[in-house]
Amino acid sequence: MVKVVVCIGSACHVKGSKQVIESLQYLIREKELGDQIDLAGTFCTGNCKKGVCVTVNDKLYSVSPETTEKFFKTTVLDAVKKDKPAKHPVPKKVK
Numbered sequence: 001m002v003k004v005v006v007c008i009g010s011a012c013h014v015k016g017s018k019q020v021i022e023s024l025q026y027l028i029r030e031k032e033l034g035d036q037i038d039l040a041g042t043f044c045t046g047n048c049k050k051g052v053c054v055t056v057n058d059k060l061y062s063v064s065p066e067t068t069e070k071f072f073k074t075t076v077l078d079a080v081k082k083d084k085p086a087k088h089p090v091p092k093k094v095k
């Protein structure tokens with residue numbers, strides 16, 4: 001499960017965190033990734049200058065409503081791909 005957390009503190013709110021969340025919700029629904037992405041909100045994390053602050057598996061990114069779709073298609077989808085369990089080789093038959 002990839003954890004995506006959007007700051008909803010006042011500085012990030014002013015920079016468009018609501019639109020960022022709505023876009024992410026839409027994109028997650030569109031790609032049917034609701035069972036692989038955990039989208040949540042958080043209060044100010046102290047990185048206001050970088051807002052809208054979004055973390056993907058605890059790594060901080062600076063996102064804006066204009067860059068949300070690109071951010072999702074690169075950073076978030078990459079994290080989803082990496083999160084998938086590696087395919088295990090088929091075990092050899094034991095005689």
Ligand code: FES
Pocket residue numbers: 007008009010011012013043044045046047048049051053
């Ligand atoms: S309001 Fe988002 S980091 Fe401070």
